[in-house]
Amino acid sequence: MDPLVDNPFFVLDLPATATSMDIERQSKKLLAMLELGLASVTTYASPLGPRPRTTDEVRRAQQTLLDPARRLAFEAFAAAPRHTDRVEAVAADAVDITHALWWRP
Numbered sequence: 001m002d003p004l005v006d007n008p009f010f011v012l013d014l015p016a017t018a019t020s021m022d023i024e025r026q027s028k029k030l031l032a033m034l035e036l037g038l039a040s041v042t043t044y045a046s047p048l049g050p051r052p053r054t055t056d057e058v059r060r061a062q063q064t065l066l067d068p069a070r071r072l073a074f075e076a077f078a079a080a081p082r083h084t085d086r087v088e089a090v091a092a093d094a095v096d097i098t099h100a101l102w103w104r105p
Contacts, residue, residue: 010045
């Protein structure tokens with residue numbers, strides 16, 4: 001894992017101060033949203049731009065952050081500025097949810 005690109009804090013969109021409860025909660029939330037196919041969670045922000053997020057990456061990030069020895073290697077890089085543009089993804093989610101509810105404008 002590259003600490004600037006595949007940092008588990010970036011994958012889960014959490015700060016370095018996240019607790020184990022925060023990690024569990026965010027992982028479950030992201031996995032559920034990925035299962036629903038929501039576009040806003042299919043990428044995450046990294047210092048090198050948006051990166052694809054998968055269920056495997058979310059699970060791997062969760063395991064890494066719940067292991068204190070492995071987590072320490074990524075904490076220093078978690079504060080690096082992230083770059084992304086999520087406006088289109090959020091708009092796509094609104095359309096996805098609308099279609100999932102069988103409502104057509």
